[in-house]
Amino acid sequence: MPSNSFESFCGRVCSFVRFSPDHDAITAELTAHLEDHRDALLELRSGLTQEEAEEAAVKAMGDPEELGRALNESHSPLLGWFQIWFQAVVWFLSAIIVIFCLFHLPDTLENLTSKPDSVSSDPALYFERQVYPDDLVTQYEANAVYQDPPYIYTIEQVAIENYSGARYVECILQITQPNPWLRCPAFGYDLWAEDDVGNRYPSTREWRALDETIYSKVKVSTPMGDFPFTTHYCLTVTNVDPAATQLTFRFDRYGEIRLSLTVPLKGGQADG
Amino acid sequence: MAERPISQRGRKWRILRDAVILLLALVFLTVTLDFPIFTAGQALRATQIRYYWEDGEMVAQLPPGNIYKYQYLLRNGNWYAWCGLSREGLLWNYGSLVSVYRDPEQPLTAITPVSIQTILVVAGDPDIAQVEVEYPITVSLSESSRTCQLKRLRQDPVTEHCFWFQPPEESSPICQLEDIRLRGYAADGTLIYQSPIPESWAKIGIHVTE
Numbered sequence: 001m002p003s004n005s006f007e008s009f010c011g012r013v014c015s016f017v018r019f020s021p022d023h024d025a026i027t028a029e030l031t032a033h034l035e036d037h038r039d040a041l042l043e044l045r046s047g048l049t050q051e052e053a054e055e056a057a058v059k060a061m062g063d064p065e066e067l068g069r070a071l072n073e074s075h076s077p078l079l080g081w082f083q084i085w086f087q088a089v090v091w092f093l094s095a096i097i098v099i100f101c102l103f104h105l106p107d108t109l110e111n112l113t114s115k116p117d118s119v120s121s122d123p124a125l126y127f128e129r130q131v132y133p134d135d136l137v138t139q140y141e142a143n144a145v146y147q148d149p150p151y152i153y154t155i156e157q158v159a160i161e162n163y164s165g166a167r168y169v170e171c172i173l174q175i176t177q178p179n180p181w182l183r184c185p186a187f188g189y190d191l192w193a194e195d196d197v198g199n200r201y202p203s204t205r206e207w208r209a210l211d212e213t214i215y216s217k218v219k220v221s222t223p224m225g226d227f228p229f230t231t232h233y234c235l236t237v238t239n240v241d242p243a244a245t246q247l248t249f250r251f252d253r254y255g256e257i258r259l260s261l262t263v264p265l266k267g268g269q270a271d272g
Numbered sequence: 273m274a275e276r277p278i279s280q281r282g283r284k285w286r287i288l289r290d291a292v293i294l295l296l297a298l299v300f301l302t303v304t305l306d307f308p309i310f311t312a313g314q315a316l317r318a319t320q321i322r323y324y325w326e327d328g329e330m331v332a333q334l335p336p337g338n339i340y341k342y343q344y345l346l347r348n349g350n351w352y353a354w355c356g357l358s359r360e361g362l363l364w365n366y367g368s369l370v371s372v373y374r375d376p377e378q379p380l381t382a383i384t385p386v387s388i389q390t391i392l393v394v395a396g397d398p399d400i401a402q403v404e405v406e407y408p409i410t411v412s413l414s415e416s417s418r419t420c421q422l423k424r425l426r427q428d429p430v431t432e433h434c435f436w437f438q439p440p441e442e443s444s445p446i447c448q449l450e451d452i453r454l455r456g457y458a459a460d461g462t463l464i465y466q467s468p469i470p471e472s473w474a475k476i477g478i479h480v481t482e
Contacts, residue, residue, distance in 0.1 A: 094297040180307040
């Protein structure tokens with residue numbers, strides 16, 4: 001237990017330290033020093049009384065005002081209060097955020113890792129679910145890739161369908177981007193296509209401006225899922241020439257080609 | 273053991289540690305909230321990239337609309353675009369962008385960016401100093417009939433070659449872009465160009481003779 005003279009000395013020192021939250025720690029440290037000094041004096045000089053040793057220890061510490069002012073310099077109230085309040089606010093906010101995040105963790109993990117339900121983990125399954133088996137002529141992998149930073153466009157699967165004698169081509173287009181704020185690029189209205197026998201399949205915008213009796217066109221679905229790093233679209237080209245063996249999708253509304261993907265076509269006249 | 277007072281350096285380290293904790297917490301929050309958009313500038317930039325309009329420069333900020341509180345006019349060469357941004361509380365939604373080409377061969381070209389609530393007209397003819405849009409509005413509607421009348425709005429350009437119309441809510445057009453008639457006037461008020469009378473007007477009982 002600290003003696004009265006120690007308490008009095010520490011109190012005088014602390015009266016010069018403006019940052020009060022540190023007073024207890026300063027008092028504790030000074031008291032420990034004083035006690036160590038007192039005990040050392042009592043050991044060295046056997047004739048000293050407890051009070052005399054304490055008085056000598058206090059005296060050895062020097063002027064309390066000078067010591068207090070020196071400590072005040074190293075205990076800035078501005079930095080000290082800021083650190084205390086900043087820590088309180090940060091820990092409180094962080095606790096709330098962690099609870100909120102943990103509550104939504106399953107949804108977050110699914111959002112970061114999943115593909116749209118309609119595409120599932122395998123785009124091939126999309127066609128199995130969406131297309132009548134009698135209409136599906138063939139389905140195959142294409143692996144057509146086009147890069148236009150920040151987007152990477154990939155057609156992984158192609159399905160050739162036959163509706164009342166008309167050849168339809170459906171592709172699952174996957175677009176990946178490293179920046180989650182750039183998901184769902186908006187090219188769908190202006191994506192057109194051409195085949196290797198000279199036919200042009202207009203974009204939805206061009207088709208609307210044309211005679212609506214023209215049945216060939218490129219249609220891009222709304223995004224099949226809204227995920228941070230990946231967007232899927234279904235591209236459909238109607239009334240594709242049976243003689244065509246490959247189809248190239250293009251987006252060049254503003255002059256420069258920003259998307260160009262060529263996929264082979266199977267199940268046409270060339271394949272018998 | 274007595275607690276040692278924290279040194280200045282110790283406090284700075286604690287502030288740094290807490291700043292890192294705060295940053296990590298905000299990153300987790302951002303991921304959990306599915307990467308929300310925090311500022312209008314970020315929303316505008318993201319919209320431009322998503323619509324392949326990275327090189328477009330903002331030439332005018334338009335008055336706030338009913339759906340999009342922040343509307344901008346962008347330009348890239350002879351292409352013009354309307355870009356609309358909307359807020360959701362403190363955060364921003366993904367914006368919309370609709371573009372139009374200023375064809376020097378076409379005296380006037382129009383688009384209706386927000387469905388039928390707004391009309392953007394670009395003038396290919398450099399002599400056009402004012403543009404007027406004329407469109408039908410419904411004045412009375414019953415189960416058996418609908419009565420329409422024509423409404424006109426005339427504007428000066430918001431920026432070079434660009435005219436922006438935001439009809440008041442009570443007189444919003446009931447029609448599609450094809451139902452709007454455009455007129456272009458010279459600086460002295462002379463009519464330079466007017467588009468043909470839309471065929472659809474006759475179907476809703478509006479007959480105009482010239």
